[in-house]
Amino acid sequence: xxxxxxxxxxxxxxxxxxxxxxxxxxxxxxxxxxxxxxxxxxxxxxxxxxxxxxxxxxxxxxxxxxxxx
Amino acid sequence: xxxxxxxxxxxxxxxxxxxxxxxxxxxxxxxxxxxxxxxxxxxxxxxxxxxxxxxxxxxxxxxxxxxxxxxxxxxxxxxxxxxxxxxxxxxxxxxxxxxxxxxxxxxxxxxxxxxxxxxxxxxxxxxxxxxxxxxxxxxxxxxxxxxxxxxxxxxxxxxxxxxxxxxxxxxxxxxxxxxxxxxxxxxxxxxxxxxxxxxxxxxxxxxxxxxxxxxxxxxxxxxxxxxxxxxxxxxxxxxxxxxxxxxxxxxxxxxxxxxxxxxxxxxxxxxxxxxxxxxxxxxxxxxxxxxxxxxxxxxxxxxxxxxxxxxxxxxxxxxxxxxxxxxxxxxxxxxxxxxxxxxxxxxxxxxxxxxxxxxxxxxxxxxxxxxxxxxxxxxxxxxxxxxxxxxx
Numbered sequence: 450x451x452x453x454x455x456x457x458x459x460x461x462x463x464x465x466x467x468x469x470x471x472x473x474x475x476x477x478x479x480x481x482x483x484x485x486x487x488x489x490x491x492x493x494x495x496x497x498x499x500x501x502x503x504x505x506x507x508x509x510x511x512x513x514x515x516x517x518x
Numbered sequence: 519x520x521x522x523x524x525x526x527x528x529x530x531x532x533x534x535x536x537x538x539x540x541x542x543x544x545x546x547x548x549x550x551x552x553x554x555x556x557x558x559x560x561x562x563x564x565x566x567x568x569x570x571x572x573x574x575x576x577x578x579x580x581x582x583x584x585x586x587x588x589x590x591x592x593x594x595x596x597x598x599x600x601x602x603x604x605x606x607x608x609x610x611x612x613x614x615x616x617x618x619x620x621x622x623x624x625x626x627x628x629x630x631x632x633x634x635x636x637x638x639x640x641x642x643x644x645x646x647x648x649x650x651x652x653x654x655x656x657x658x659x660x661x662x663x664x665x666x667x668x669x670x671x672x673x674x675x676x677x678x679x680x681x682x683x684x685x686x687x688x689x690x691x692x693x694x695x696x697x698x699x700x701x702x703x704x705x706x707x708x709x710x711x712x713x714x715x716x717x718x719x720x721x722x723x724x725x726x727x728x729x730x731x732x733x734x735x736x737x738x739x740x741x742x743x744x745x746x747x748x749x750x751x752x753x754x755x756x757x758x759x760x761x762x763x764x765x766x767x768x769x770x771x772x773x774x775x776x777x778x779x780x781x782x783x784x785x786x787x788x789x790x791x792x793x794x795x796x797x798x799x800x801x802x803x804x805x806x807x808x809x810x811x812x813x814x815x816x817x818x819x820x821x822x823x824x825x826x827x828x829x830x831x832x833x834x835x836x837x838x839x840x841x842x843x844x845x846x847x848x849x850x851x852x853x854x855x856x857x858x859x860x861x862x863x864x865x866x867x868x869x870x871x872x873x874x875x876x877x878x879x880x881x882x883x884x885x886x887x888x889x890x891x892x893x894x895x896x897x898x899x900x901x902x903x904x905x906x907x908x909x910x
Binding site for chain 2 (some may be wrong): 480482483484485487490491492494495496510512513514515516517518
């Protein structure tokens with residue numbers, strides 16, 4: 450697989466071309482529940498992670514739910 | 519996307535009210551009409567804690583006519599670093615009553631309704647029903663999903679906010695016009711994965727940063743001006759000092775507000791969120807000792823190693839004499855196992871017993887059959903054995 454560059458939580462990372470949102474999340478955490486992902490400023494709903502591929506230059510934000518109040 | 523006002527205007531403002539709200543009235547977007555709508559508004563704030571404190575004070579000052587407060591807790595000294603609606607003389611008083619007294623001083627025109635019971639699936643509909651809008655300032659995932667589900671099922675908008683250390687998030691969830699909390703986070707993190715503020719701490723002023731966003735949005739929705747935070751998630755980073763927002767769409771597959779909902783009534787939220795994982799509960803069963811039993815073991819000179827699984831900064835605040843520190847994370851990644859003796863009993867403890875149960879599950883799985891943990895943790899030790907130590 451050719452690598453491509455994306456920005457994940459502000460840091461540039463090289464990942465396999467054609468990687469999905471789900472695959473990038475798996476790089477960061479083993480427990481995807483309680484996690485939301487924004488791709489280029491828009492949240493990708495949990496059910497669409499596997500079928501949403503990334504493109505070179507994409508900006509991915511992986512957010513964690515916090516409970517405090 | 520602007521939305522129509524949630525509330526019809528009150529008939530009139532009194533002379534006193536015109537004087538009090540003059541700085542609102544001269545803003546064209548608010549004006550007499552907007553202020554009369556606030557006067558007629560009924561807002562429920564869930565939790566009179568970190569977020570609820572600034573939210574209640576600013577909603578009261580703004581002239582929201584009826585404020586409901588739901589909180590079953592009492593004021594603790596450790597609340598005062600951030601929960602500015604309560605003061606020194608309120609320690610041990612019910613938070614709802616303390617908050618009511620502060621609101622009366624801030625704005626006596628506000629009618630305050632107290633709900634001092636614990637919000638649960640059995641009473642949420644009845645409590646929410648009379649209100650136009652709900653502000654969520656709770657401190658745990660179970661209640662957050664309960665607030666979301668009850669608001670969606672009743673068709674009410676709510677302003678959500680959550681905080682941890684230096685990070686805050688806020689949004690408006692209103693299923694009629696946009697996504698709900700489950701569209702963003704369909705399920706909570708695994709139990710023990712994301713610490714609460716009691717476990718991980720919170721910068722006091724962060725409550726004001728996020729609580730004021732919540733009030734800002736509440737006022738806009740009630741009076742019907744501006745761009746509401748519907749379909750957007752605000753993300754605040756106090757260390758970087760940055761605010762950014764991401765778009766959130768309604769998830770057509772959302773189990774609550776999607777096309778084919780599977781959640782059509784309130785569920786058991788403790789079970790859904792699981793405060794302690796099943797593994798930890800199983801490990802702790804029959805392998806939990808009390809702080810007094812730990813004291814007896816120490817006094818008898820039993821041969822065991824006492825391991826504190828909290829974080830280093832917590833260990834610095836207060837510790838049980840003779841304990842060694844190995845944070846819970848080292849149990850989860852396996853590093854702790856090589857640091858522990860195979861031939862002596864291991865006794866684990868944390869702040870109150872949750873994290874040590876998680877670590878105990880790892881130890882049991884690795885063959886430490888006689889390992890136990892201390893129910894109630896160091897807080898229990900302070901209460902039962904050595905009250906001279908500081909609780910935190």
